[in-house]
Amino acid sequence: MIRKDKSRVDLYGDRFRARAHQLTPRLHQVATYINENREAVMEQTAMEIAALLKTSDATVVRAIQALGFAGLRDLKSTLEHWFGPAISASEKISTTVNILASDVNSSIDFVLEGHQHTCEVLSEPNNRFAMAQAVALLSEARQVAIFGIGASGVLAEYTARMFSRMGLPATALNRTGIGLAEQLIELQRGDVLVMMAQKSAHREGQTTLREAKRLGIPAILLTNALDSRFSKEVNVVIHVPRGGEKGKIPLHGTVLLCLEMIILSVASTTPQRSIKSIKRINELHRGLKPGKKSN
Template sequence: MNARGKGRVDLFGDRFRARAHQLSPRLQAVVNYINDNREVVLERTAMQIAAATGTSDATVVRAIQALGFAGLRELKQTMERWFGPTVTSSEKMLSTVSALSSDVSSSIDFVLEGHQRACDILARPQNRAAVAQAVALLADARQVAIFGIGASGILAEYTARLFSRIGLPSCVLNRTGFSLAEQLINLQRGDVLVMMGQKSPHREGLTTLREAKRLGIPTILLTQAPDSRFSQLSQVVVEVPRGGDNGRVPLHGTVLICLEMIVLSVASTRPQQTMKSMKRINELHRAIGKSGGR
């Protein structure tokens, strides 16, 4: 559990510390789980919390009410106020440029140092092992599906093109709402999911992971939050620092470095398919050029 803003009232924490020891073991199991997994609980139903704690949904409701809340909805509203509002992109940019001096060199150093830190972490043995696991899964994939929303959605589209070039069919999962559902319907057994996700367990990511699990599709997660809910649901986790600490702008280029590492590694493990695909692309390109010149 992370510390929050100074002066922000932790109503759930206060009630938990005052009343939890008075509850029965089953009710204690529920409130202890909620206290240890606050961000996860925001996205869960009473039945899901019950499954995680080995209790019933009725027990979950009784535990919440024993702490003085009307129900799960009020508990979530209380926790959302404690977590506070999400920092917007404009606020992150303002925080970043305000921290940099007016000369160009400080901005250059900010980006270069961020990428250097990321590369140092990507080069660690545990990350090399994770990338090797990812490549082994992708080498045998029917199709690779690449999930990313927001700015990561642009990276997903670019990476899908790279995979297609080396002869590995790919699709993109980069929308929200009903449009994401239309993309998810294309997933099939034999696919592999590459997911870009961070700490926040948003519904798009959780829905995608649940669908992957239903179909038996392994997930490769690229994240700077290896202890997140997304990480718990993924088979391979590659730690990719993006910065963004203290409300600063995150660096998406660090994720792109990792994606290109993976694509090139897959290509090197299947050189015949890669060269065959690239040769055919060049043939088609020449044909397009000829017809376009007439």
């Protein structure tokens, strides 16, 4: 989350408005993209921007320089100054606990209200329709890949385990760096991707989506950031509020709530597969009990 400091001068915006008419169509396209996607640009390379706009990284750099910046690094420094510092996880926790002020009832209400609001949003017609679309895709999947990093990585592991119990092969995409690359290499055509991601267009999510698109894998996004870059690139978007407004700590239980709705819906759509899988798990479990003799 980035705090935009409205008291600061919008240097990029001023230069864009003043010089836009002087730019060639290609340069104008790049400059417009940057102006409209500032948070995403903060985490993108010139090559990534170029790939999105189907142009060259040299054109991206020329557009930036045409507006009076030395290069992408100088531009990002200017945007960072305009946005102000990002709100860290420690700041969110501090804000939340200070507001709750050691009041147990306030803490209980904070979590309950967050989940209640999420239940109301998830039950809205547009979310029900999105969930039905997601379930239709998942019911026909060869395998489900669940993407989530950080705390969401734990949810990805749990979700993969639950799908597997229901007879639908599943794998978690919850590492970073080379570890994520090793997980991504297992994706194949016929899979379906479930993503947990918010506003930040981080490289892990971008790389995962690129690989999914290369393989023709449909993507389902669970997010509270409906205007994010990820929201524009997936097949299905499910709106999942997290109760982290005004710098407060976000709730992960709301995402788990949505995931369990999806898991149960998929299981009920293919009941024979689900029942057969659970029965087989129980049979295997009986064979693992102490005192069980092998033939």
